[in-house]
Amino acid sequence: MYLGLDLGTSSLKALLIDADQRILGSASAPLSVERPHPGWSEQDPDSWITATKAALAELAKTHAAELAKVRGIGLSGHMHGATTIDRGGKVIRPCILWNDTRSYEEAAALDADPQFRRLTGNIVFPGFTAPKLKWMAANEPDAFARVAKVLLPKDYLRLWLSGESISEMSDSAGTSWLDVGKRAWDDGLLAATGLDRSQMPSLVEGTDRAGALRAEAASQLGLPAGIPIAGGAGDNAASACGMGTVADGQAFASLGTSGVLFAANNRYLPNPDSAVHAFCHALPGTWHQMGVILSATDSLNWLSGITSTEPSALTAELGDSLVAPGSVLFLPYLSGERTPHNDAAIRGVFAGLGHESDRAAMTRAVVEGVAFAFRDSLAALAQAGTSLSRVTAIGGGSRSSYWTQALATVLGMPVDIPEGGDFGAAFGAARLGLIAAEAADPFAVCTPPATARTIHPNRDLAAGFDDAYQRYRALYPAIKGAMS
Structure with a gap:
């Protein structure tokens, strides 16, 4: 038996x-x-431990014998969170989460x-970890001075x-501290935020x-002591392992709260x-690229709240x-946008509303706007050297x-829908x-699920x-100017 623990935001x-990779429970x-x-967006790291105990206790009600054989x-865990630990192993302050934007000036x-761009291959986004520590140094200097380790959420677990x-x-x-090409911490990047390699995990x-289950934790979770713990992955890379998206050219489109290509x-x-x-990527010798949409099904959830109608x-x-x-057009920038704009201040908009624009017209605009x-992300990936010929759709929006x-139709390529199951x-x-x-x-373990059906582009439309x-592309510069 094998156990996966996914630390999500909620x-x-x-x-x-x-x-045989059959899901037992x-x-x-x-x-x-x-x-x-x-x-601001924060979470108490000790709540992650409490939640782990609660989830295992619930699972043990029906699968205690199987858990004993793990x-x-x-x-897996949500990325970018800054969990700061002192020399005594105590949490210094609440974890600053991925969707926290307070450190936009530091970023x-x-x-x-x-x-930073040269070594990490990425923009330093406000949600990333390094600017959060820079913010701590400027705004909470006493807390920053106590930092012995900075851990990502799943690594605190x-x-x-x-x-x-x-x-x-x-x-x-x-x-923003890793030399992504070399797959190693970079001393210069750490020094730029007042840190050094001793404050990083191995x-x-x-x-x-990457470690083994200690006896005290094992007894509290109903698991055997000494179980090996894998290095694991950030949530998107873990989802890719679950989907079997590990070989060059494979891709998925996640229509979740946020959207990921x-x-x-x-x-x-x-x-x-x-x-x-x-x-x-989570597998040795592999990498991945992502276009990130901050409000995908969250845009529909927002409209659901406004109209008092279930998504x-x-x-x-x-x-x-x-x-x-x-x-009617809709820009899904309710929380700003990452790809392709890197704009934390921009906000969403409906355009083209008329007396004839009913609720269904607004829903269509939201669906089309997210597509x-x-x-946009597909074009950005092409600019970054990756051309795709098909994608697999996952997430709640893929049920529509x-x-x-x-x-x-918008991407101009087939979209595969996997057979029912939990591949997250x-x-x-x-x-x-x-x-x-x-x-x-x-690569033998991380295989893709069978395809239930394939949606082809509607060439007539x-x-x-x-x-x-x-018209959608022309809206962003228009509203950016109006908001500046």
């Missing part, structure tokens, strides 16, 4: 698989986010230092599980053993000017057959036939636990969507 999920425990000031654990200052400070390449690539590949690469292809993330009911109103785009944002038809980050983490425990071939996309 919950901790535990998933159990057997040697899963359980989750909720987490809360604190927002003490505008733009041979490997894999970890801009670091990004202006040429070594590993510290409790194993007693060791270890991270891996995919998650560490999102800190590094392994995601498929390597993820492409696996067999070489390092940085192009920070495109605002594409170029990170290490599924909103998309159901559109019917099953794609129609030509309407006159157009994915096309209308949305996947729009996505296929927890499953990917469990796969990494299996690989680390058994020294298995990562392609020209109309191309025209609408050009």
